[in-house]
Each structure stands twice: as C-alpha cells, then as structure tokens.
Amino acid sequence: MKSIRVVSDLAQCRAVWDRLMPRECLTDLWEVRACFQEHFRRRPHFVVAESPQGTPGLLPLSWIEESDCFGFFPGETWQGKTWLEQNKIVCDRNGGLRDLLAHCPDSYHLRYLSGVPGVAAGEQREDEVGYLFQPPRYGYDLANYWREFSHKSAKNLRREVAALEKAGVSYRHDEPRDFDWMVELNLERFGERSYFHDQRFKEGFRSLVRLLCEKGWLRVTTVLIDREPAAVDVGCVYRGAYTLLAGGTSGKVPGVAKLINLQHLGRACRERFDQVDFLCGDFNWKKLFHLTPRPLYLLTNVPADRVRENKTPETTRPNAAADPFPAREHASA
Numbered sequence: 001m002k003s004i005r006v007v008s009d010l011a012q013c014r015a016v017w018d019r020l021m022p023r024e025c026l027t028d029l030w031e032v033r034a035c036f037q038e039h040f041r042r043r044p045h046f047v048v049a050e051s052p053q054g055t056p057g058l059l060p061l062s063w064i065e066e067s068d069c070f071g072f073f074p075g076e077t078w079q080g081k082t083w084l085e086q087n088k089i090v091c092d093r094n095g096g097l098r099d100l101l102a103h104c105p106d107s108y109h110l111r112y113l114s115g116v117p118g119v120a121a122g123e124q125r126e127d128e129v130g131y132l133f134q135p136p137r138y139g140y141d142l143a144n145y146w147r148e149f150s151h152k153s154a155k156n157l158r159r160e161v162a163a164l165e166k167a168g169v170s171y172r173h174d175e176p177r178d179f180d181w182m183v184e185l186n187l188e189r190f191g192e193r194s195y196f197h198d199q200r201f202k203e204g205f206r207s208l209v210r211l212l213c214e215k216g217w218l219r220v221t222t223v224l225i226d227r228e229p230a231a232v233d234v235g236c237v238y239r240g241a242y243t244l245l246a247g248g249t250s251g252k253v254p255g256v257a258k259l260i261n262l263q264h265l266g267r268a269c270r271e272r273f274d275q276v277d278f279l280c281g282d283f284n285w286k287k288l289f290h291l292t293p294r295p296l297y298l299l300t301n302v303p304a305d306r307v308r309e310n311k312t313p314e315t316t317r318p319n320a321a322a323d324p325f326p327a328r329e330h331a332s333a
Contacts, residue, residue, distance in 0.1 A: 002099070004048065004050075004057075004102075004103055005050075006047055006048070006103060007046040008043065008045060008046070010037070013046045013073075014030050016046055016048050016058060017030045017046075017058070017060060020056050021058065021088065021090060022090075024086075025086045025238065025239070026086075026217075026236060026238040026243060027087070028086070029238075032084075033073060033074050033084065034074070035204050035205075035207035035208040035211055036074045036084070036200075036204035036205075036207075036208070037062075037073070037074035038204065038207060039201075039204040039207070040062075040074055040076055040077070040200050042062035042064065043062065043063045044073060045063060045070060046058065046061065046073070047100045047104065049091065049096065049100060055091065055096065056090065057096050058089070059089055059090075059091070059100040059101070059104070060072065061073060061108065062075030063075070064080070064082075066080060067080045068106075068107065069106060069109050070104055070107065070109070070110075071108070071109055071111070072084070072087045072112075072113075076200075076201065076204060077201075078198055078201060081111070082111050082112070083195070084112065085112040085130065085280060085296060086114045086296070087111070088113070088115075089110075089116070089117055089299075090117075091117050091118075093117050095118070096118065097116070097117050097118050097119075107300075107301055108299070108300065109298075110300065111298055112127060112296045112297075113127070113298065114297075116297050124297045125298045125299070126295045126296075126297060126298070127280075127296050127297050127298035128281065128295075129280060129294065129295050130280045130293070131278045131280075131281075131291035131292065131294070132275050132277055132278070132291060132292045133265055133276040133278070133291055134274070134275050134276075135265075135268045135272065135273055135274070135275070138269070140270075141269060142266055142269055145265065145290075149290070157258065161255070161258060161262060163255075164225070164255055164259050167225055168225060168226060169223060169225055169259070170224045171221065171223060171224065171263065172220075172222040172224060173219075173220065173221060174218065174219060175220055175222065178220050178229065178232050178234075179209050179232075179234060181222065181229040181248070182248040183196045183202060183248065185229065185248025185250055186246075186247070187248075188251070189248065195246070205245075205246060208245075217237050217238055218236055219234075219235045219236055219242065220233070220234055220235075221233045221264065221267070223259060223260050225253060225256070229250075230252075230253045230256045231247065231248065231253070231256045232247060232248050233246070233247035233260055234247065235264070237271075240273055241273065241274060242268050242271075242273045242275070243277040243279070244276070244279065247260070258285070261278075261289065265289075
C-alpha cells in the first residue's frame with residue numbers, strides 16, 4: 001500500500017531530494033537550490049509518496065508568502081515569479097501526480113516544469129519557451145551554423161559585430177570577481193526591475209557562483225571596451241550543457257549583447273558542448289540566432305483573475321525592453 005507523508009524539516013527534505021530526484025541537469029542538484037534557500041528561507045513542504053513495490057513520488061514545494069501560494073522549492077522569486085528552470089515532479093504516471101497534489105493544502109503555481117507526469121504532451125499547459133544552441137548539429141563548426149542565415153541577415157550581423165570590434169574590444173574569461181561587474185551593469189540598466197535589486201536573490205546568486213567555482217563548473221565571459229566591462233555573462237557547464245544564467249550589458253554600447261552571444265556559440269563549438277541553454281524568454285534575438293525552442297510547462301490551480309491581479313506569479317515575463325535579466329533576454333540584442 002502506498003503511503004504519503006509531508007516533510008518540512010530541511011535536513012530530511014535534502015535526504016529525500018538526494019534519494020529521489022534525478023541529477024540530469026544543474027537545477028536537479030540540491031546544492032544549487034540550497035544557495036537560494038539559504039537567503040529566501042521559505043517554509044518547505046515536501047510531499048513524499050512511498051510503497052514497497054511502486055514508483056516513489058516527490059512534490060517539493062515551498063510556501064511563498066507574498067504570493068499566498070506554494071511554488072516549486074526553494075521559492076526563489078522576483079516580483080512573485082520563480083526563476084529556476086527544468087523543475088521536475090517525481091511520480092508514476094498512473095494517478096501518482098493526483099495523489100501528491102491531494103496533499104497540497106493550498107493554492108499552487110508551479111512554473112518551468114520539464115514535463116507534467118501522466119499528462120499527454122499535447123495537453124500540457126505551456127508556460128514559456130526556452131532556447132537552445134546545439135553544436136553537434138553543426139559539427140561543432142560555426143561556418144556550418146552561419147549557413148542557416150540569409151545572406152542579408154548574416155551580412156548585417158557581421159557588420160554590426162565588426163564595428164564594435166574596431167572600437168577596441170577584448171575579452172576576459174572565467175574571472176569570478178566579474179560577478180560584481182555583472183550585478184552593477186544589470187542594476188544600472190534596470191534599477192528596481194532588476195532581479196539583483198532583491199538582496200535575497202543577489203546573495204543567493206552570489207552563493208551559487210561560489211558553488212560553481214568550487215566545482216569547476218563556472219564560466220564567465222566579459223567583454224571589455226576601452227578596458228572597461230561593457231557586458232558580463234555568468235554561466236556554467238554541467239554534464240555537457242553550457243547554461244547562461246545571468247548577465248549585464250551596458251546601455252551605452254548598442255549591439256554588445258550580440259557580440260557576447262556569438263562568443264558563447266564559439267566557445268560551445270571549441271569546447272564541444274552538447275548544448276547551450278539560453279533559458280526562457282521569447283524575444284527576437286533568439287529567433288534571429290536560429291536557436292531551437294524547448295517549451296517548459298505550468299501546473300497551477302490559481303484562478304486566472306488572481307494571476308492577472310498580480311496576487312500570484314504571472315505566467316509571462318516582461319517585454320524585452322523592460323526585462324530585468326539580460327542574460328536570458330539581452331535587451332540590446
């Protein structure tokens with residue numbers, strides 16, 4: 001017989017997570033999520049299903065006070081919206097999800113799910129679309145990638161990049177201290193709309209950078225113009241996937257986002273990564289760069305009118321001109 005229990009002690013939550021959660025991508029790792037839990041300090045509510053013969057189940061939730069609902073652990077938010085992607089629910093596909101949700105005592109709004117167990121792909125509710133660059137598709141050769149562009153588009157993009165390079169561009173790689181430059185550029189550009197305006201998020205991300213550095217997974221790309229940082233992106237490599245996590249660009253250097261994005265594509269080919277994940281956000285530059293879309297999904301019982309009134313997390317990001325996180329959506333690209 002299946003038994004279902006709720007775990008709220010953080011140490012016990014970790015034990016359950018480490019035992020049941022797959023370790024397929026970066027955000028599957030407890031250590032990554034703990035960076036934000038340390039600073040947001042949400043109340044965990046892990047619903048755990050176990051039986052001697054059946055598939056175990058795990059629905060890891062956190063109570064998000066300002067949204068008055070549960071979100072996916074650890075509930076790291078900016079203006080009510082969680083940030084970590086590729087969230088997963090562990091359960092069998094024959095009623096397991098229903099059993100877990102029955103032990104969620106209040107509203108839930110679970111974003112950026114890699115899939116909803118037991119729900120056919122065509123029936124899952126799309127949240128947002130992430131975008132990937134896949135170097136193996138091009139034989140790890142950017143010359144093959146450029147063939148996907150029209151002659152006019154390729155010419156315009158190369159001309160814009162060449163104009164910046166003539167101004168005296170240099171690059172710095174994998175300098176952890178450039179995290180502070182990234183935050184400064186981000187805050188200068190977006191002010192109160194920046195994720196980093198929230199001290200909890202900024203310090204959680206700082207903890208994440210330390211973790212990635214210790215593991216040897218950190219990748220930092222800095223574009224210098226006249227020896228001053230004009231763009232900084234922070235990413236990481238885990239199991240062959242290069243993920244761009246956060247960034248900042250100078251509003252004084254139009255087009256610098258295109259320049260740094262091309263650096264990422266070149267690095268991915270040189271280091272033969274399986275993929276580059278530019279995360280969610282359906283903005284023009286990602287389509288311009290011929291990235292491959294990958295949808296993520298939403299599971300919620302929150303009425304649509306509550307979402308529209310901003311009482312719970314919105315289901316779409318801000319438009320490109322106002323987006324607070326330019327590593328995901330480079331506003332100048």
